[in-house]
Amino acid sequence: MTEQIAKTELLRRMQDGYEQFTALLATLSEEQLTTPHVNGKWSIKDNIAHLSAWQKRVIAVLAAIHNKETTLPNPTPGLSEDEINELYYQANKERSLSDIQNEFATVYQQIKGAVELLSEEELNMPLPQWKDQPVWPNIAGNTFEHYQEHTQIIQNWLASQQV
Template identity: 75%
Template sequence: MTKHISKTELLQRMQTGYEQFTTLLAPLSEQQLSTPGVNGKWSVKDNIAHLTVWQKYLVGVLTAIYNKETTFPNPTPGMSEDEENELYYQKNKDRSAADILNDFTTTYQQTRAAVERLSEEQLNMPLEQWKGNPVWPNIAGNTFEHFQEHGQNIQKWLASR
């Protein structure tokens, strides 16, 4: 993995990933968005809600970095990632697809704004909290890389139907 990334490149990769993912979602019907089984019991909208939750977490972290705080928000202390994912699945599974899509769009805009606020130096600085890894790979992992991962799950599911 590259140790340094320009802010411009990071923002471009985020935008490209977002556009590719939303292009995949655009033609889907309410039924396609809400049918379980994409990955496990999750529907397409459950995948979108999952992506939104992790971006919201990221916005909190980036805000803390911008404010030069030494601790990051942790809404689920002591929980494993699997436990967190199940918790958020349960919280979001009964929401409408339209509500989840709107939340995803708004949260992506907030995430992008949080990245834009940071300097290139902040994006590339190593953090103790992440074993000395820089900030930007966590941004990648919660935006364009995450969109691609779940987009591939959705594409496979659509192709199998």
């Protein structure tokens, strides 16, 4: 069984992860943020849009849990993770850097607020739709763990530019 987490600990990890990721982004130029092929065809801007898109999915799920809905939203049924990522990339690739950055800040506040609305019991309850995994690992995987994954991608790309 997956470990339990205190809501305060989850929120702390989310905040720490967000601050570390945005601190990295703040050191980068607009050119660095918009240069393609950081990972695949994506720029750092595309990575940021990707993070926001996945957090929006979690926000919808958390709202459903908060509202005691029995069916959790899935805006992309039947699509693989790679197909979903491509869909989000196509939807966001032409958006401006400032729009993507503003959305990321807004969506982070929304996911933080959605977590704050849930009880510790709700965060730790197993969901049949997720093979009885609790809610919180999905939040972690789409916030601080996801930020760390993309921090590593960005750092690897930056290191490759130094050669």
